[in-house]
Amino acid sequence: MDETPHRAPESAEEKAAEQTSPTRRPRRLTVVRVGLPAAAALAGVLLLLVGPATVGAIVIGAAVVGVITDVFARLTIESGDDRDREQRAREEFARTGRWPRGR
Numbered sequence: 001m002d003e004t005p006h007r008a009p010e011s012a013e014e015k016a017a018e019q020t021s022p023t024r025r026p027r028r029l030t031v032v033r034v035g036l037p038a039a040a041a042l043a044g045v046l047l048l049l050v051g052p053a054t055v056g057a058i059v060i061g062a063a064v065v066g067v068i069t070d071v072f073a074r075l076t077i078e079s080g081d082d083r084d085r086e087q088r089a090r091e092e093f094a095r096t097g098r099w100p101r102g103r
Helices: 012-020 027-050 053-096
Strands: none
Touching: 027 053
């Protein structure tokens, strides 16, 4: 077992990188984001085949709504990150008179 203490990020850039890093994404979040809608869609398909078709269609529709909600939430988060990067670039420009290169 690793006894190395976790170092807290010091700068805003380190905090943002830690929060958006795909390797830091908790497994439970992935299960909820991907697994739950997939399971609902599978259940809906099974209901279409062996049960009442309207219930199956409703369950599939709920799975689609879940996926769309997740996509919009992720776009909202990315949009906020873009605004933060833009603000940092503007502050750098105001301080130095040069627009920063890259991301």
